[in-house]
Amino acid sequence: MSLTMAILMLVGMWLSVAAAMLWGVLRIVRRHSHPHHLAPKALAKPQVAHRARRHAGAH
Template sequence: MTLSMAILMLVGMWLSVAAAMLWGVLRIVRRHSHPHHLPTPPLAKPQQTRRARRHAGAH
């Protein structure tokens, strides 16, 4: 095996490993990302509790 063939094989293996890692990272990011183009459903408003009415001058 010549030196140029060994260097080409190293570069080719490096590119294949880099492509596999990039594919894996992009797959994980796509799975765990939330779609930003879809509107989020409105949150339910908490119901207010009724308070006893206090009249003026009552302590």
């Protein structure tokens, strides 16, 4: 096997591994992503007014 063929095979294998890892990551992200049609309902909730917190030692 020539050096050129070995280098081309190494690059090809690296590209195939990188593509497989990218496919796996995109699959996991798509599975764990939140549906976008629920976002407007979540934003429509009335916001509860929060009181200012007083920390210990603050004057």
